[in-house]
Amino acid sequence: MILQALHDASFRFEKDERYLVPVMGKSVQKIVFKVVIEPDGKLFEIQDTRLIHEIKQKGGKVKTVKIPDQRYALGGAKPTGNGLNPCFLWDTTTYMLGFNPESDKPDRVQKCFESFREKHLSLESEINNKKFSAVCRFLENWDPADAVNCPFLSELKSGFGFFQIKGETSYIHEEPDIEKWWFDNQDTSDESVEGQCLITGEVSAIARLHPKIKGVAGSTTSSLVSFNKEAYESDNKKQGLNSPVSEEGVFRYASALNAMLDGPMKSKHKINIGGVTCAFWTSPSSDVEDVFKDMIYRSEFVDDEDAPENESVQDEETRGKMNIFLNAIREGKFSELNCDPEKTQFYLLGLTASDGRLSVRFFYNSTVGHFLKNMKLHFDNMRIERSFDNDPEFPSFYQILSRTCPIKKGKPDMENINPLFAGKLLDAVINGRKYPRSIVETILRRVRISRKVDHVTVSILKGFLLRNFREEVSVSLDRENKNVGYCLGRLLALFNKTQEDAITKCGKHKKSRKHRSVVHTCYSTAMSTPSAIYPKLFKMFERHMSQLPVPVEIVRSKLMAEIMAMVGGDFPTHLSTKNQCAFAAGFYLQKQEFYKKKSENPETKTVTES
Numbered sequence: 001m002i003l004q005a006l007h008d009a010s011f012r013f014e015k016d017e018r019y020l021v022p023v024m025g026k027s028v029q030k031i032v033f034k035v036v037i038e039p040d041g042k043l044f045e046i047q048d049t050r051l052i053h054e055i056k057q058k059g060g061k062v063k064t065v066k067i068p069d070q071r072y073a074l075g076g077a078k079p080t081g082n083g084l085n086p087c088f089l090w091d092t093t094t095y096m097l098g099f100n101p102e103s104d105k106p107d108r109v110q111k112c113f114e115s116f117r118e119k120h121l122s123l124e125s126e127i128n129n130k131k132f133s134a135v136c137r138f139l140e141n142w143d144p145a146d147a148v149n150c151p152f153l154s155e156l157k158s159g160f161g162f163f164q165i166k167g168e169t170s171y172i173h174e175e176p177d178i179e180k181w182w183f184d185n186q187d188t189s190d191e192s193v194e195g196q197c198l199i200t201g202e203v204s205a206i207a208r209l210h211p212k213i214k215g216v217a218g219s220t221t222s223s224l225v226s227f228n229k230e231a232y233e234s235d236n237k238k239q240g241l242n243s244p245v246s247e248e249g250v251f252r253y254a255s256a257l258n259a260m261l262d263g264p265m266k267s268k269h270k271i272n273i274g275g276v277t278c279a280f281w282t283s284p285s286s287d288v289e290d291v292f293k294d295m296i297y298r299s300e301f302v303d304d305e306d307a308p309e310n311e312s313v314q315d316e317e318t319r320g321k322m323n324i325f326l327n328a329i330r331e332g333k334f335s336e337l338n339c340d341p342e343k344t345q346f347y348l349l350g351l352t353a354s355d356g357r358l359s360v361r362f363f364y365n366s367t368v369g370h371f372l373k374n375m376k377l378h379f380d381n382m383r384i385e386r387s388f389d390n391d392p393e394f395p396s397f398y399q400i401l402s403r404t405c406p407i408k409k410g411k412p413d414m415e416n417i418n419p420l421f422a423g424k425l426l427d428a429v430i431n432g433r434k435y436p437r438s439i440v441e442t443i444l445r446r447v448r449i450s451r452k453v454d455h456v457t458v459s460i461l462k463g464f465l466l467r468n469f470r471e472e473v474s475v476s477l478d479r480e481n482k483n484v485g486y487c488l489g490r491l492l493a494l495f496n497k498t499q500e501d502a503i504t505k506c507g508k509h510k511k512s513r514k515h516r517s518v519v520h521t522c523y524s525t526a527m528s529t530p531s532a533i534y535p536k537l538f539k540m541f542e543r544h545m546s547q548l549p550v551p552v553e554i555v556r557s558k559l560m561a562e563i564m565a566m567v568g569g570d571f572p573t574h575l576s577t578k579n580q581c582a583f584a585a586g587f588y589l590q591k592q593e594f595y596k597k598k599s600e601n602p603e604t605k606t607v608t609e610s
Contacts, residue, residue, distance in 0.1 A: 002363050003225075003245065003253045005347050007199045009281055010256035019259045020070055024251050025183050027076050028263055029090060030068030032159030033152075035097070036166050039130070041137025044166045046097075046150045050159075068159050070264050074173050074182050077212040077221055078160070086116035088182065089135065089173035090160050093153055097161075098144030101154050113144060127181050131172045135163050197246035199253070204246040208239050211254035215261030215270065216277045219353030224257070226357050257349075271296050274401050274414070274422035276350045276361050286339035288346060288368055291325045295375075296397045326394060329376045334369060341369030348430070350423050362423035364430050374432040381463035384455070384585070385476045385592055391455040397425060399456045404442040407450065418442070428467075437577065440464045444580050448524040458588040461581040469578050477589040482566045485579030488534070489586030491563050492518065492526050495541050497594045498556055502544035527583050531571040 013019040020028045036044045050066040078092075079085040086095050094100040098113030117139040124136045147153055162171040172178065192205040212221035227239050234242060240250075260269035260279040271278045271293050282288050328334045334341045346368045350361035379394050392399065401421055402412035424436040443460060447453060465471040471483070481487070496518040518537065525533040541560070545553050575583060 001365065002349060002360065003199050003249070005283075005365065006253035006256045006349075007249055008283065009347075010252040010259075012283065012285065013256055013259050019263055019265050020072065021255050021259050021263075022072055024248065025186055026072045026074060028070050028258070029073040029078075030159045031071045031073075031090075031162055032068050032156050033093070033161040034164050034171070035138070035161060036164050037134055037138045038166055039134055041134040041141065043138060043142070043146075046147075046153065048152045049162075071162070071171075072174075073160070073162075074179070077214065080212070080221060084112060084115040086112070086119045087160075088119075089132075089171075089178070090162050091116060092160055093147070093156060097142070097147050097153070099147035099153060110144070127178060129175060129177050129181075131165055131175055132178055134165065135172060138163075192247075193241060195241070195244040197244060197249050199245055199249040202246065204248065206241055206244045207247045207250040208241070210240060210245070210250050211258075213254060213257055213261065213351075213358060215258065215266060216351050216353045216358060217272050217275065219356075219358070222353050222356055222358045224254075224351075224358045224360075267293075273397060274417040275419040276352055276422045278348060278350045278422075280346075280348045282339070282347070282368060283345045284339070286344050286368060287321045287325065287337060288339070288344075288371075291322045294322055295325070295394070329372060329379060329394070332373075332376055334372055337368070339368060341372060342367055344368040346371045348426065350426070352419055361419065362427060364426065366430065371430055374430055377432055378429045378463070381466045382459040383475055384459050384462050384473075385589060387455050387592060395456045395459050397422070397429075400425065400439075400460050403446060403457050403460065404439055406446070434468045435460070435464045437468070440581065441577060444527075444577065444584075447584060448527055451519050451523040453584050453588050455588075458585055461584050465578065465581050465585070471578065471582065473582065473585050477593045479562070481582075481586070483579065483582045483586075484567060484572060485575050485582035486586035487563050487567045488526065488530050488571075488575075489583035489588075490590040491534070491560070491567070492523070492537075492583075493587045493590035493594065494556065494559060494563070495537050495544075497591070498541060498544045498548070501552070502547040505547055505549075527575065527580055529574055531573045534571045 010021060014021040022028055031049050034047050034049050036047055038044055048066075049069045051069050053065050053067045055063045055065060073090045074088050075090075078087060090096075092100075094103070094109055095112045095116040098109055100109045103109050120132075120139055121136050124133055162173065164171050173182075192208075194203055195206045196203050197206070210223050210225045213224050214221050216222060225240070225243055225245070227242050245253075257279060260266060260281065261277065268289055269279055269281055271280070273296060280289070280292055324337065328337060344367060346364075346366055348362070348364040350363070352359045352361055382395060383393075386393070398414075401417050402414060404421055405412050405414060405417045407413065418438075421436070421439050421442075425439060427433060428435045440461065443457060447457060462473045465473050473481070473486070477490075478486075499518050518540070522533050522537060526537070545556060548556070572579075
């Protein structure tokens with residue numbers, strides 16, 4: 001199913017020149033330099049081909065970076081391994097120029113250059129092209145020690161180079177005669193085995209090796225399909241014959257995946273979340289491709305402290321599409337989208353790299369309509385009163401996952417997210433399934449440690465209660481909710497607010513170590529083992545109440561009595577995961593109630609608190 005979907009996508013991508021999907025016998029490579037030579041092979045100049053790219057950052061700042069120029073090269077991806085593997089008319093500085101200042105093996109660098117030179121010199125008479133002969137003369141006369149005269153070469157950590165004749169705009173490998181020779185001399189060995197392709201169903205030559213996939217986090221190039229040990233083989237079949245896919249089918253699926261993960265259009269199809277590299281696309285093309293990435297990272301058009309660094313600010317066109325998309329989710333009306341939701345297919349593939357091969361973390365395929373309906377259900381389940389105007393109406397996946405990882409230097413350490421969480425969360429949202437208990441329990445652990453209960457955290461906990469337990473939690477404070485966790489959370493918010501008011505009334509400094517807040521000292525215990533702490537909190541509450549004005553004391557006493565009537569007599573010794581989620585919601589919403597404007601707060605309609 002995965003290979004078939006990628007195979008079909010390749011036909012769409014090859015019709016759009018922006019994707020630079022190669023034909024068989026070619027590949028798209030990142031070009032960072034070019035060797036410009038005279039017609040007689042003398043060096044004219046080694047030039048930097050990287051493109052200047054401006055990234056608009058939050059706050060209006062513009063960052064300038066150099067990015068490789070992506071071009072077609074003859075041959076497939078650069079082979080890996082310890083052997084000598086020179087490419088044809090393109091390669092790294094190590095092979096083309098014998099220059100690699102970071103290498104601690106100068107003999108190896110010299111051998112790489114010699115293998116590149118010998119390969120081209122051996123083909124000169126066979127190709128019989130003047131421009132190719134110029135390359136051969138350059139390689140004969142080039143001294144690798146002269147590379148130090150070109151300082152920018154030391155900046156290049158990766159990428160490849162081409163050859164070009166001075167005064168021409170095309171590269172030497174693009175010469176029609178050279179291209180014709182290349183395609184005429186591709187390996188057409190009779191050793192190829194024919195079989196029925198698993199993708200197309202046609203009988204044709206089966207690929208022995210599958211192409212390398214680039215752009216997956218944690219790997220330079222890895223295979224999606226590979227058999228490198230006898231334990232993985234069966235019926236005396238070797239390597240790719242164990243999963244027969246035709247050479248054309250292999251080329252097409254790999255070209256499509258590389259185009260989305262490492263091609264010029266990767267910003268439209270690729271996201272990294274929780275250590276998982278995801279490729280997403282629709283068939284046919286739709287605006288969902290333009291907004292899905294922003295929905296994952298952020299859902300509001302405000303500066304978001306949780307958004308990944310260096311994410312470029314949305315342009316006006318994307319912003320308009322995102323508005324239409326969010327309105328469709330908000331209102332459940334998808335007619336304004338530029339596609340038929342029930343006929344347009346949506347695909348999402350999650351990959352991680354390990355031991356030279358790729359692991360498929362998840363793969364989802366549904367219609368855009370099904371995807372949007374489940375997105376609406378997800379956001380409806382999580383909807384809760386916001387603390388501030390810039391709290392997201394639609395919390396993003398990134399924001400939710402950021403609540404599962406530890407804090408490092410004041411920000412979520414996204415590198416330490418469990419790699420399984422992204423797939424589990426996406427599975428729950430896209431397919432309308434229950435939220436993963438492991439994610440919720442991780443969020444609760446962080447809440448107990450950090451004692452920070454914000455809008456996004458409570459949103460996912462509220463959604464967990466509704467979707468997993470059918471436990472209704474209202475968007476705003478529900479005074480009739482008798483869930484013991486919800487009531488105890490409200491009670492802790494009452495204790496905390498009373499303490500704050502008492503300290504303020506007495507004129508004592510809020511940040512004094514002697515007067516740390518109830519939340520700071522008792523939240524974790526109150527949330528997990530209430531019976532161990534609430535009797536002590538009541539004594540503290542009575543002392544704080546004595547320092548408040550009488551009208552306020554009366555209002556708070558009535559509120560405490562109202563809550564305790566629903567809690568009952570004894571405090572529970574332990575709160576379950578379900579009740580801990582309700583605790584966080586009750587605490588958050590009661591706290592919100594205290595800080596509402598006086599006209600909105602029912603407690604202040606009768607009594608004005610000073």
